[in-house]
Amino acid sequence: MSDEANDASTAPDTDPQERRRAAFHSAKRVLARHSAQHRIGEQLAHLSAHAGSVYDLDAGADIYGDGVVAELERRTARLLGKEAAVFFPTGTMAQQIALRCWAARTGNNTVALHPRAHPELHERNAFHEVSGLRTVHPTGEPRLPNADEVRDFEEPFGTLMLELPLREAGFVLPSWEELTEVVEAARERDAVVHFDGARLWECTGHFERPLEEIAALADTVYVSFYKSLEGMSGAVLAGPATLVDEARTWRHRYGGTLFQQYPAALSALIGLEQALPRLPEYVAHAKVVAQALEEGFREAGTPWFRVHPEVPHTHQFQVWLPYDADALTEAAVRQAEESGVALFQRWFTAPEGPPGVAVTEVTVASQGLEWSAEDVREALAGFLGRIGWLLAAGC
Structure with missing residues (x-):
């Protein structure tokens, strides 16, 4: 990790949730971008651009x-x-x-x-x-x-x-x-x-x-x-x-x-028209991403990890690691801030298993279709490197 990356820090009074939102919103490469991560202007622009294709906007x-x-x-x-x-x-x-x-x-x-x-x-x-x-x-x-x-x-x-x-x-x-x-x-x-x-x-x-x-x-x-x-x-x-x-x-x-409720109804109709037909692609590519993560963890010599299910049933799956959830989230945020790549987002303490195990959810949507297996392994190496640095620094 570069000296610039090592020196990356956030003002003490920065709200952690706002920092996460800003980091993942500004990331150039993500596997999926949930609608809640878009700014209000982006949401309105999308609705305005596509609503007319799913419903007559001259209707009351x-x-x-x-x-x-x-x-x-x-x-x-x-x-x-x-x-x-x-x-x-x-x-x-x-x-x-x-x-x-x-x-x-x-x-x-x-x-x-x-x-x-x-x-x-x-x-x-x-x-x-x-x-x-x-x-x-x-x-x-x-x-x-x-x-x-x-x-x-x-x-x-x-x-x-x-x-x-x-x-x-x-x-x-x-x-x-x-x-x-x-x-x-x-x-x-x-x-x-x-x-x-x-x-x-x-x-x-x-x-x-x-x-x-x-x-x-x-x-x-x-x-x-x-x-x-x-x-x-x-x-x-x-x-x-x-x-x-x-x-x-x-x-x-x-x-x-x-x-x-017309904004919500129109956005739902847009989803039925645009997102629904693409879901099979997302599910298929989630299998590619999951396999690449398995390979990347093994190549890195990660002592324990879990990709669950090994072959995803949908376009979403879990990843488990034996580290503190806050440390993993910090690594994910730093990776997004420093490299513009967001492989993972927020981590949580695992509800099952021994103490010190964390879990995150991985979603593959349209943005994730651009990732090759090599892209996933490269991003994982960057994430694990930040984990190692944080642990060494006592973070």
């Missing part, structure tokens, strides 16, 4: 869910092969309402899901506190439950909720056969099936099935527009028309029927 703005919002609902329902769909400002709201509707219809407010599913980790116990739902866990393994675990679970549940892919376990998916078997096992127990499909869009390659066929396994499906599709915000719940109508009523009660 939406009011309480009509117009462009209703059009987004129609297009999404058609993509998923469902009778109807309803737009929500957040997936948290969409899923709570879906599951409370099913609880009323089945007469059972118990939801079977994975303990590392999004509602259990990131929603402040909202299922219970807001919607009166109770959760149980057919398995604690870092994968979705299998058919036997669902079939033999010791107490009744009204709904089986499956997160596809299971993000916290490494964006992992079952095989198509395993998925169909677990759905059948739930049906044998007279339970309905709901897919948390925030990232369902990129699952088609792994399952080798179109979206409509995957979604057909579930009674209801939730999908997000701001993750893989790079939209501003928003989600859709799709399923039977009668349940969707009921969900609209609950959306109003929850305060989710906003006066106007």
